[in-house]
Amino acid sequence: MSNPLKFKQVALDTLKIEQHALDVLATQIDDRFVKACEIILACQGRLVVTGMGKSGHIGRKMAATFASTGTPSFFMHPGEASHGDLGMLVKGDVVIAISNSGKSDEIMMLMPLIKHLNIPLITISATEHGPMPQNADVALTLGLSQEACPLGLAPTSSTTATLALGDALAVSLLDARGFTSDDFARSHPAGALGKRLLLYVKHLMHTDLELPKVSPNTPMRQVLFEITEKRLGLTTVVDDNDVLLGIFTDGDLRRLIDKQQGFDVNLPVAEVMIKNPSTISADARAVEALEQLRDRKINQFVVTNDQKQVIGVLSMHDLIRAGVA
Template sequence: MSEATTPEPEEDRLRELATAVLEGEARAVAALSEHLDAGFLHACRLLLGCRGRVVVTGMGKSGHIGGKIAATLASTGTPAFFVHPGEASHGDLGMITGDDVVVALSNSGETDELLTILPVLKRLGVPMVALTGRPSSTLAREADAHVDVSVAEEVCPLGLAPTTSTTAALAMGDALAVALLEARGFRREDFARTHPSGRLGKRLLVHVRDIMHQGEGVPRVAPQASLADALVEMSRKGLGFTLVVEADDRLAGIFTDGDLRRVLDHGPVDVHATAIGEVMTRNGRTLDADQLAAEALEIMERHRINGAPVVDGDQRVVGACNMHNLLRSGVA
């Protein structure tokens, strides 16, 4: 006799279940705005006044949410880390000082591991912010500030698996982090400094001077140089263009691969007799060494150019940059 198999649900039913979950959790998160009361504001004040670090703790699924909240706080200007409450009772409480603030997550507000360390935190004089789903719970009553993250029900059909409650706690953690971010005057540049390897970090930290060619790496010829000399310089430096520079280093113009095609389109040309100053492009786009590389990339894309000179305030050449430099820098 073959084993009985569970019939696979219909696709429409799967979609229906998923839709119910998303809509249920969305309603629960929207309802949290009603919980932004005096407790939430007091929590913000405690966190803003923290002289040490914010220590986030929680068990089980609340612990996973707490880890994410700690990471969000740390990356938005509030130094924070996560401590497992079970490990805290076995030595990790030594990581917490009197200058810190503890943020404890527990939907029930009665998690044994949190209640065990509560008296020690009290003796240390460490302020506690509790995020619970039960304002009457022990943790909520003992905390210095309680943030209500209660939900009407879990979207789990059994009403058992933490689903809506963990989503609510995560959303409230984001609300705290963003409120603190704004209050601290945290800027995009500050965020970039904590994310130097990410795309945003590169877009906000990398400047033209960091990636441009300088010194002997800059292709340049004098206006009276022949077109042939300019082509040799372009080939040797490999940027797809050469700058045309006066004796005092002031930019006179630029000659690119595109300019060469346009010259040739007009018919035969004597590359040895033609001065580059006669065929160069004048008044082309230039870059500033202090510009963000991302801004330089946007300029090049908008004007459909593959390279540009970098000049100072007196139009003296200090470098050269092409599209390859910008793409390799990771700002795209």
């Protein structure tokens, strides 16, 4: 029969053991770590991460983290590498090889070509003992610590420490490169951050034939047709050079009807348009447009250029549809 208290105790014991492994790892951060960062920063090719078994799973995550934080990287399976995938390696690359024991047979088979191509080798293992760290340009170590598995067999604490060491490398390199949130967004264009940082008003605004425009002398009958046809809830009012004079929205129409109990359909829009409407630049970020729309409690922006000419319209619906809101 299961014992809930036992589950909790084992969980807490596991976390304490893994936390201790990280404490041990912290004592291993020395000049070797600095040298490894310098080698990777000087890399003219890609950072290639390799490892077998659980080390391979950690290596895949490490490569993904490097790649998304400014260090071009990919994972190479050592078993597949000896059957053709070794062609992935070229001069100018750097290899990180992971093996807690420091003696993975599959990785050792790759050593001759790594040396032949004069590719810098960084190893990650528990200690500096073993053929892998002995043949490395930099041998990073995790230090000796107990696995959280009560049998002492399943990689647990060692993989946690390896993952943390990979994160430490990636973040150190990120800092050294001056990697910014904009840089991060460029490698995550489909994510929420990417949309917030990469999408600009010019990417979302309605232009050309979708853009509602009328002249100031246009009678309200035609104004209503323009609003209805373009389906943006407004029309811009411009002069002969497309300079913005005002706007008229469907909300303005409702207010006009309530106020006048009907109106003359031949009334020129210039007499009822809203002058000096809110505008935004096409080069503004979409997220900035969203914040301003919310602050001003409006639903649309007219997009103008430096000459105050109308070049687009952006609505709250466009921002929601693009996933910015």
